[in-house]
Amino acid sequence: MADQTIEPILAKSAASGAPAIAAPVVVAVPKSRRPRGLGHLLEQEHILAGALLAPTLVILTLFIAYPFVLGIWLAVSDKVVGRPGNFVGLQNFWVNLNDTIFLRAFQNTFVYTFIATALKLALGMGAALLLNQHFRFKRIVRAGMLLPWIVPTVLSTLAWQWMFDATFSVFNWMLLNVGLISQRILWLGDGTMAMGCLILVNVWRGMPFFAITLLAGLQTVNPDLHEAAEIDGANAWQRYWRVTLPLIKPIMLVVVLFSMIATFADFQLIYVLTRGGPYSSTHVFGTYAYEIAMRAAKLGQGASISLFLFPFLLMVIVFQLWYIRRSD
Amino acid sequence: MAAPRYGSPLKRAVTFYIPLTVMVGTTLFPFYWMVITSVRPDVELYNVKMNPFFTLHPTLNHFYYLFELTMFPRWAWNTLFIAVVSTGISLFCGLLAGYALARLQFRLAPSLGTVIFITYLVPPTLLFIPLGDVVKAFGIGDTPWAVILTYPTFLIPFCTWLLMGYFKTIPREIEDCARIDGASRLQAMIRISFPLAVPGILSAGIFAFTLSWNEFLYALVFLSSPQQKTIPIGVFTELVRGDVFYWGPLMAGALLGSIPVALVYSFFVEHYVTALTGAVKG
Numbered sequence: 001m002a003d004q005t006i007e008p009i010l011a012k013s014a015a016s017g018a019p020a021i022a023a024p025v026v027v028a029v030p031k032s033r034r035p036r037g038l039g040h041l042l043e044q045e046h047i048l049a050g051a052l053l054a055p056t057l058v059i060l061t062l063f064i065a066y067p068f069v070l071g072i073w074l075a076v077s078d079k080v081v082g083r084p085g086n087f088v089g090l091q092n093f094w095v096n097l098n099d100t101i102f103l104r105a106f107q108n109t110f111v112y113t114f115i116a117t118a119l120k121l122a123l124g125m126g127a128a129l130l131l132n133q134h135f136r137f138k139r140i141v142r143a144g145m146l147l148p149w150i151v152p153t154v155l156s157t158l159a160w161q162w163m164f165d166a167t168f169s170v171f172n173w174m175l176l177n178v179g180l181i182s183q184r185i186l187w188l189g190d191g192t193m194a195m196g197c198l199i200l201v202n203v204w205r206g207m208p209f210f211a212i213t214l215l216a217g218l219q220t221v222n223p224d225l226h227e228a229a230e231i232d233g234a235n236a237w238q239r240y241w242r243v244t245l246p247l248i249k250p251i252m253l254v255v256v257l258f259s260m261i262a263t264f265a266d267f268q269l270i271y272v273l274t275r276g277g278p279y280s281s282t283h284v285f286g287t288y289a290y291e292i293a294m295r296a297a298k299l300g301q302g303a304s305i306s307l308f309l310f311p312f313l314l315m316v317i318v319f320q321l322w323y324i325r326r327s328d
Numbered sequence: 329m330a331a332p333r334y335g336s337p338l339k340r341a342v343t344f345y346i347p348l349t350v351m352v353g354t355t356l357f358p359f360y361w362m363v364i365t366s367v368r369p370d371v372e373l374y375n376v377k378m379n380p381f382f383t384l385h386p387t388l389n390h391f392y393y394l395f396e397l398t399m400f401p402r403w404a405w406n407t408l409f410i411a412v413v414s415t416g417i418s419l420f421c422g423l424l425a426g427y428a429l430a431r432l433q434f435r436l437a438p439s440l441g442t443v444i445f446i447t448y449l450v451p452p453t454l455l456f457i458p459l460g461d462v463v464k465a466f467g468i469g470d471t472p473w474a475v476i477l478t479y480p481t482f483l484i485p486f487c488t489w490l491l492m493g494y495f496k497t498i499p500r501e502i503e504d505c506a507r508i509d510g511a512s513r514l515q516a517m518i519r520i521s522f523p524l525a526v527p528g529i530l531s532a533g534i535f536a537f538t539l540s541w542n543e544f545l546y547a548l549v550f551l552s553s554p555q556q557k558t559i560p561i562g563v564f565t566e567l568v569r570g571d572v573f574y575w576g577p578l579m580a581g582a583l584l585g586s587i588p589v590a591l592v593y594s595f596f597v598e599h600y601v602t603a604l605t606g607a608v609k610g
Contacts, residue, residue: 046434052424063481070458143597150593152542154560155582159358216605265451268544286453293457303457
């Protein structure tokens with residue numbers, strides 16, 4: 001990625017009659033002024049690059065690469081808190097696949113990811129189209145829209161939990177007073193309803209991200225194209241499908257992939273709103289791994305659950321890298 | 329879409345004002361709910377007959393409870409300290425790495441760029457269990473350093489990615505001119521390119537600050553004693569005892585925990601949006 005942009009610039013500066021700038025720039029510096037010692041070493045681009053990247057690589061190796069390897073080891077061990085683990089092969093994975101709560105979590109993770117992402121995309125696109133129009137207070141509305149995305153998810157989810165409270169739910173109060181229901185709805189009372197609520201809160205929180213990034217995409221669409229299409233007789237709907245959508249498809253795809261990863265690996269929203277309940281019916285990979293590793297102290301078993309996130313993540317990452325390469 | 333021709337007012341209301349109002353209302357309602365809950369006295373909160381949308385007897389009791397009977401001020405300080413230091417570390421690393429990847433010629437540049445992009449997409453959920461062991465092995469479990477050193481795992485890739493994109497937009501020729509005037513490679517970087525990247529640094533910093541202020545999983549796993557907790561963890565774990573939720577103080581804490589990020593955000597909306605969109609475009 002980096003070298004692709006460097007080459008054309010060098011070629012350009014060389015062509016414009018400044019060959020001294022290309023390749024080893026050191027040549028252009030008079031010998032007497034060339035720095036000595038460490039400074040001299042840092043004149044060489046690959047050494048400077050090494051020095052600049054060192055802090056990043058140290059942190060990422062210690063806290064991402066090493067834990068990742070350790071995680072794989074834990075997943076094939078019977079480690080529990082407080083004593084060393086032994087290699088047990090794929091036993092943890094076998095246990096998982098025979099655990100009904102795990103299978104439910106497996107299914108929930110995919111349901112949660114796909115439904116929530118689809119809704120966020122649809123509503124986010126709608127919101128972006130609204131925000132792309134001219135109206136008063138547009139800046140304030142746009143800024144306010146992002147609030148659910150900005151504030152700590154745990155804290156806003158607690159507010160939702162209070163709104164879904166079994167006895168004091170404000171939604172129930174409204175529905176009862178309007179006369180739409182005669183009995184309180186237990187919003188988080190059974191697995192299906194609770195999943196619905198989780199998806200609702202996730203959409204509420206994540207939709208602004210879609211809206212604002214898609215809005216940025218919409219703003220790059222040249223209005224002339226719309227005018228041209230309109231002159232050719234295209235109605236608003238056709239203009240959207242045939243002109244706008246193809247132009248913002250790349251950014252849409254990237255936003256969807258980012259959101260899918262985040263939703264797939266979600267932990268906090270579910271953990272705060274339902275803690276995987278009622279009766280372990282709303283667990284996803286993240287919360288169930290936490291439950292097994294931290295509450296039941298079975299680190300090996302928990303790590304094997306987290307690892308189920310990996311194949312899907314890998315697929316999305318590979319696809320995304322392929323897509324970036326292709327569009328470069 | 330640019331030309332303001334919208335047809336009849338009725339059509340405009342149905343296709344624009346009504347959806348917009350619904351959207352804004354839904355977005356902001358939970359925040360209204362935090363505010364109103366935090367000032368209603370308990371007798372009203374737990375009485376289903378009362379209209380829950382307002383109160384005639386606003387009280388600051390829940391805030392008093394939060395400040396006097398919990399460690400909320402301490403959590404607020406921890407959150408701020410952790411967010412500032414981990415953002416600082418991440419900006420420092422991300423600035424240097426972003427510059428190197430965008431500007432310097434070396435063989436590994438493309439593959440390192442890819443590696444950093446991949447780490448950017450690795451979610452904490454995948455790593456928290458083994459990372460807990462690593463943190464313990466370093467002897468920093470249950471100290472602020474447990475999260476200060478682990479937050480950069482998702483902040484650095486983000487900062488690097490954003491600043492790399494930013495450096496690519498700064499014309500290379502500016503630095504080349506400085507080089508011809510006798511500046512060393514390092515001087516050109518520090519004196520010429522870094523000052524030009526300040527808007528990008530600001531965007532990355534604000535975004536990183538809000539990410540670390542809001543982080544939950546690592547803080548939940550690595551920080552256990554009440555005086556070490558951050559606001560999201562403290563409010564969630566210390567104000568819910570068993571099955572009892574202290575809704576008044578909970579909402580007061582949620583409100584106070586949200587205000588600082590909302591304030592920082594409101595001052596730098598444009599920078600934040602740049603970071604948000606830059607983060608996905610790369």
